Amino acid sequence: MKTSLDKKPARLLTAADLCDRCSARAAVETALLQGGSLLWCAHHFGFFEDGLNAVGATILVDERRR
Ligand SMILES: [Zn+2]
Numbered sequence: 230m231k232t233s234l235d236k237k238p239a240r241l242l243t244a245a246d247l248c249d250r251c252s253a254r255a256a257v258e259t260a261l262l263q264g265g266s267l268l269w270c271a272h273h274f275g276f277f278e279d280g281l282n283a284v285g286a287t288i289l290v291d292e293r294r295r
Contacts, residue, residue, distance in 0.1 A: 242292055248273050258290040 246255040248270035255268035
């Protein structure tokens, strides 16, 4: 598990990075205030975005494309 909150430059998500909700390929990675990070596909990030904002989550990587 990668749970550290290093201040690294944004990395690229790969096919090995999967949404924590549905195991689709992740498009967004967010860091949580309490530590750790979560991966989201575009669908689930959109679904949970308001809630993530409400708890102060930070977007580390955003590879959503239209
Ligand atoms: Zn998903």
